[in-house]
Amino acid sequence: MELDTIVSLATPNGESAIAVIRVSGVLSSAVLKGAFEVELNKIKPRRAVYKNYNSVSGNVLDEVVYVYYKGKASYTGEDSLEINCHGNTLISQKIIQDLIVRGCRMAEPGEYTKRAFLNEKLDLTQAEAVSDLIRAKNDYAIDVARKQLKGLLGQEIKALRSKLIKVLAVLEAYIDFPDEDLPDEETDGPKKSLVDIGAKVNVLLNSHRVRRKLLEGVKLLLLGSPNAGKSSLLNELIGENRAIVSAEPGTTRDYIKESMTINNYEVNVIDTAGLHETDSIIEQSGISKTFDQVAEADMFLLVVDSAVSPPELPKKIQAAINAKNCIIVENKIDLNHSESLACFNKGFHHARISIIDSKGINDLKASIGNLIESNINEHSGYSVVVNTRHVETLTEANKNIEDALLKFDTGEPSELIASDIKEAYLGLGNILGENNNEDMLDQLFSEFCIGK
């Protein structure tokens, strides 16, 4: 018995030099013999063959080049075929329809990768990396996805699991052999191992922030006094009039968020309410929201009016910004011709701009680019980067490990500690796809594109 043979277009729909059609499953004689007049046992794997594609009714649909991949040596782990036809939608659709007549069915999103997972070509983290790799928009994201595809995350998880098992084995020995003359039970060893494992889990958890920056975009917060020109700067950066601009201070009470791309990095620019003492309740709430946003942001632009003396910053903001995550933007240099404002906080990069004269905007963008690069590079110590699905499980596992450690200290029975460790062990297995959960898999692979 076999799984269905699936087919789909692997390249984007539309005019192109060539289009690639992918087939995976049993390549019955109906496909090979019918379409290419070749027997399965005669066909040489991994050879490009130039041939006519014959339809069921005997018409030549196109001149194509096909490559056959045998069994385990294919992407999916089962017999596969790649047909390169001319990049005309009409031709590729005709060939696909003919393959369906020959017994294939259209592939579901991510079905090729799901089969690769089922056939043990990939573990679940590697399957996810395939999707990440396709979506990666910058070098760093590609690098991270490629490492995960190589199985680095899988290996780390497996290493953590085997460490957990070792701790468990020690505890279990004392539970199951109460009458053997084992050396006195000591908890320092297991405790130390657990602390190490917990630290590693935390490193993985922290790596998620990098991933968010890479895929969802860097959060860049605009800070400054009312009417310093934050909203105008946002508009200038984005290149369209998204934010409401007004001469009256305090117009931006809620966030305004826009996306742009700098150096291939997605940047979410977030405008905030102006920072000043105010009696207006609406504005006060705006400012307290700003504080929340500060806590979540990755980088800051502190916009100051170079014509007036710099504002006194709230303590929370002073604490959040530093030379590594913030640029001071001196606006309105058209009004102030002094070369540079003697400004607070040395070490910050200062960008001098005039929005009205469109001066210094490109330099500012370049500076933002540099800031992102150096910020991302700070995380290059992470060999792997986890996604939201992993974070859920790792957070759970981290809690189990903390619970176990706490129990060592309070002297609770070791079978309960073992229960926590086992739970962490099982949880980590989810990351690799070890606990068969059809719903989870369906959900996961449905986020793939068709043909992958």
Place this chain on the structure above:
Amino acid sequence: MRIRFGNEAEKYDVIVCGAGHAGCEAALAAARMGADVLMLTGNLDTIAQMSCNPAIGGQAKGQIVREIDALGGEMAINTDFTTIQSRLLNTSKGPAVQAPRAQCDKKAYQLRMKHVLELQDNLSIFQAIGEDLIVKNGVCQGVKTNLGVEFFSKTVVLTAGTFLRSVMHVGSNKNEGGRMGDHSSKGLSKSMEDHGIKLERLKTGTPPRILGGSIDFEGLEEQKGDVDPTFFAFYGTRENYYRDGMFHVEHLEKDVGVGWVPGTQERSCWMTYTNSKVANVINENLHLSPMYSGIIEGTGPRYCPSIEDKIVRFKEKAEHRLFLEPEGINTDEWYINGLSTSLPLEIQALILREIPGLENAVITRPAYAVEYDFAPPTQLYPSLESKVIGSLFTAGQTNGTSGYEEAACQGLIAGINAVNKVRGDLALVLGRDKAYTGVLIDDLVTKGTHEPYRMFTSRAEHRLLLNHESSESRLFEYSKQYGLIKGQRLESIENKIVSIEEWRGKFESTRPEGFEGKTIGDLIRSVGSLPIDMGKILPNEFSDLDKSIRDEVFYKVQYRGYLEREVKQVKKLKNIDNIKIPVGFAYEGISGLRNESIEKLTEINPQTLGQASRISGINPSDIGILQVMIQAWQKKQKS
């Protein structure tokens, strides 16, 4: 009733061949369910013999014995009434992994069990050595003895222990026999093989026995039983034995002549240690051990190694602990726990001479190793019926296990399922979340074993649900459904369960004054971190309840979070446990399954996807593929 033989028309429902710990439970369970049962044994005087140490229970095994009691078996009560020392193990840990263990008077244990068998309705016992299985059309229909007498039956439960083609070793000396002084059965092995059952070899061993009068106890460490002993059987639900927290001598089973009120015949064990001199003797004479000279081919129990094994494998350990255990109150023979060996008798004597307290020990029986056939248990269905010969059930060492308790629980299930087979009822298969017995049988039939299989709590993935105290309520649905427990006790257990649930609910909803609105449950769970006098909080009616009820309520409340976690895990697994693999489903040719996986799945022929997932070497992706294929197969069948 007269013994029926030689007449095919006079079939028994069940013949149990073997009267060890497995055979006794099988015969009693079948007879108590009302089936017509014959028990055959090569020697009526060795019924329920403790061939190795004179003790029942211990970690994981103790839990099994309590399960046996919950399922209407005899081992628990037989132990309690012949015990000479009771200890609860693991008291430094939580209740889930605490286990009772008892030293027994081994002769009293045997005699009482024999008497119980004799008094059992619907059960006949007869001395005869089974030599041949009567098999017609692939179905077992009885047993032929070495005297050529044929006994016919609808089902056979074979519990042959170490007797199949058994050879005993003392040094280079070899003797046929399954136990010193007993016979070996070659015919049964041949008969099984002739009908297609594969057999392999295992090995086990036993230490020397010595006279107590020759032990110098001076300077040895004494090990006494618990002052407040934990028994194996549940007495809170038995009117006949136990009332008002007291055993009543006049209510002991009045027809059974052997046994005493549990806890009234306490004896001590003693501890001593081996030393470097012992290690020297062993190292110098290792070549004389048949294990090391290659004469013994069977695999021995890793968790119960011989002393030469321990010396060789754990070189860094300067001493190994030995327990001196009395074999009974009417004998002076002592068992040396930890000194199992197959070295020659003269070397055994040299070893003893070097051990503190045993310098002048007088050996009454030598230590020996025994090699025997077992039938790898992957040839069994989860009911313990053979996949090769229909209506043949096997249990105990024949299935590759080690230990009286492991044997007894299999015997019990085999006996029950033999009756179910006769009646056309569904087999009793206990889940891994329901009983150690379930874990054991599932491990055997799914994973098989290459060494004598011993139970551990860590083999049970839902260990916290399997605490020994909960056996009776946990297994109630089965003892009721299969008629294993009847009458007043059944009613008492039902009441007990209701009471436990009621109090558990009350504990979680009652908020005593002065504790910031916390429930009794909250307070129980925070004991240790809060100085609370529980006695003042608990209602008086609760304190009046039977201890077994109070303990279970406390356990369920205190460990609520953990128990809920395990229940959640069980539910997750149930998803694939509930997917039945259709009869006739072929693994051959499924693309994506590795050849090894196809071979294993075909050999074990699992009943559910859950069972398939537990086969060693079958990995999650195999299960993923199978799940897809089973759905496809079912769709195809429908259309």
